[in-house]
Amino acid sequence: MEKPSEPKEEPSQSQDSWITEQDILREKLVTEDSFPWKLPTTGSEEGQALKYVGGVDLSFSKDDPSQACGTLIVLDFHTLQVVYQDFSLVTLHVPYVPGFLAFREAPVLLQLLEKMKGSNNPFYPQLLMVDGNGILHPRGFGLACHIGVEANLPTIGIGKNLHHVDGLDHSRVRKLLGAEENSSKDFINLVGCSGRLWGAAMRSTQGSIKPIFISIGHRISLQTAIMIVQMTCKYRVPEPIRQADIRSRDYMRKVEINAKVK
DNA sequence: GCGACAG
DNA sequence: ATCTTGTCGC
Numbered sequence: 001m002e003k004p005s006e007p008k009e010e011p012s013q014s015q016d017s018w019i020t021e022q023d024i025l026r027e028k029l030v031t032e033d034s035f036p037w038k039l040p041t042t043g044s045e046e047g048q049a050l051k052y053v054g055g056v057d058l059s060f061s062k063d064d065p066s067q068a069c070g071t072l073i074v075l076d077f078h079t080l081q082v083v084y085q086d087f088s089l090v091t092l093h094v095p096y097v098p099g100f101l102a103f104r105e106a107p108v109l110l111q112l113l114e115k116m117k118g119s120n121n122p123f124y125p126q127l128l129m130v131d132g133n134g135i136l137h138p139r140g141f142g143l144a145c146h147i148g149v150e151a152n153l154p155t156i157g158i159g160k161n162l163h164h165v166d167g168l169d170h171s172r173v174r175k176l177l178g179a180e181e182n183s184s185k186d187f188i189n190l191v192g193c194s195g196r197l198w199g200a201a202m203r204s205t206q207g208s209i210k211p212i213f214i215s216i217g218h219r220i221s222l223q224t225a226i227m228i229v230q231m232t233c234k235y236r237v238p239e240p241i242r243q244a245d246i247r248s249r250d251y252m253r254k255v256e257i258n259a260k261v262k
Numbered sequence: 263g264c265g266a267c268a269g
Numbered sequence: 270a271t272c273t274t275g276t277c278g279c
Contacts (some may be wrong), residue, residue, distance in 0.1 A: 058269075060270050068270090096270075098267040105269070133268050142268065163268045213268085 018100050022141045028149045031135065034219040035154045037126050039227070040078070053077045053232065054125030055240025056109045056147070059248040061256060066092050069255070070108030071248035072116065073240060074123045080232065080239045084123040086112055087251045098163070099138045102146035113151050125153065127220070127228065129240040133157040136190065136199040136215035138165055148218025155217025156225045157199070158241050162213055166192025173201055177211065187214075187226060200226055204233040212237060 037050045054074045061067035067089070074084035088111065094104040109130075117124050132143035134157030144157030162173060168190055176188045187202035190213070199215030200222060214229050216222050232238040237245070 058270080060269090062271055065270075096269060098269090101269055131269070137268075157268085159268050161268060164266055169266080 015097070015100070018103055019139065022102075022139055022146070025146060025149050026139070026141045029135075029141065029145055030219045031216050031221070032219075033221045033224050035126065039224075050077050050126055050228075052083070052123050052125045052127075053228070053240050054113075054128040054153075055131075055238075055242075055244040056112070056128065057131040057241060057244035057248050058105050058108065059245075059252045061252060063256065068092050068108070069248050069252040070105075070112055071244045071251065072109065072112040073244040073247060074125050075232070075240050075243065077232070080234065082243055082247075084116070084121065085247055086116065087248070088112055089255060101132050102143045105132070105143060106146050106150065109147055110150055113147075113153070128153050128155045128217070129229075129232075129238060130155055130157055130217060131160075131241050131244065133159045133163055133213065134199070134215035134217035136163060136165060136213060138163075142215070142217075144215070144217030154219040156220060156229065157213075157215040157217045158229070158238060159213035159215070160237065162201075165198060166194050166196060168192050168198065173211070177201060177203070186230070187211075189222075197222070202226065202229065204229070204236045204238070208236055210236070 036047060038047050040049055052074050057071050059069045070088040072086045073082055076083050088108055090108050092104060096104055130144035130147055134142050134144035142157055144155045148155035187200045189200055190198045192198055199213055201211040201213055203211050214225055216225060229238050
């Protein structure tokens with residue numbers, strides 16, 4: 001006898017079609033340096049230098065979890081000062097499902113990028129840091145890859161927590177970070193049980209216990225990504241992400257206050 | 263089979 | 270993601 005449908009939510013999009021979409025987009029993924037600019041430390045005269053680094057994040061309403069604020073921030077790479085910020089309030093209809101974060105968060109963030117690019121803003125980022133993983137993902141295609149490919153921008157994935165993949169878990173990371181030969185390093189490569197390199201765990205601040213997790217998003221190598229993250233870290237989380245985080249939460253807070261006054 | 267699981 | 274104050278230290 002046919003059971004009545006489970007009380008579980010029926011996803012508007014089946015998880016299978018999400019996987020298919022990730023597989024298709026992944027064919028366009030570039031995991032090596034592919035950008036026109038140079039790093040200041042390269043000292044090369046030719047080409048333009050990296051000057052504008054973006055950061056994106058979402059914050060949520062504490063009252064209504066479906067209400068979110070998408071945020072795009074751009075910093076001057078050299079001074080680490082904010083030169084651009086934009087916010088977008090949205091109602092989310094897609095739930096958070098581990099491994100499918102992009103289907104919930106990417107649309108708002110891509111819209112913010114398109115809006116900025118469409119207006120020919122001179123501060124449009126040459127590189128974007130994303131609050132979420134890149135290839136450090138069950139199918140090697142996290143939010144940072146998704147945004148990178150769809151916006152055709154170099155992106156770096158920054159995770160504040162480890163997404164367990166290929167045998168990488170807390171104990172393995174602790175073991176790697178604590179290993180004798182790694183104890184002096186500020187970062188270690190995250191090599192899974194299969195031998196694949198997924199990203200890096202980095203102690204961004206001297207003596208910080210909790211690492212951040214860096215992975216390739218799009219059009220950048222892990223080595224370059226690590227270098228850029230190190231150059232933008234005043235605190236544990238690199239400034240583009242940190243500023244997007246802070247200002248997004250700030251904006252959301254003010255909106256909630258106004259809503260109550262009304 | 264059960265649990266783990268970015269934000 | 271969000272619920273939450275003070276507090277220890279440079």
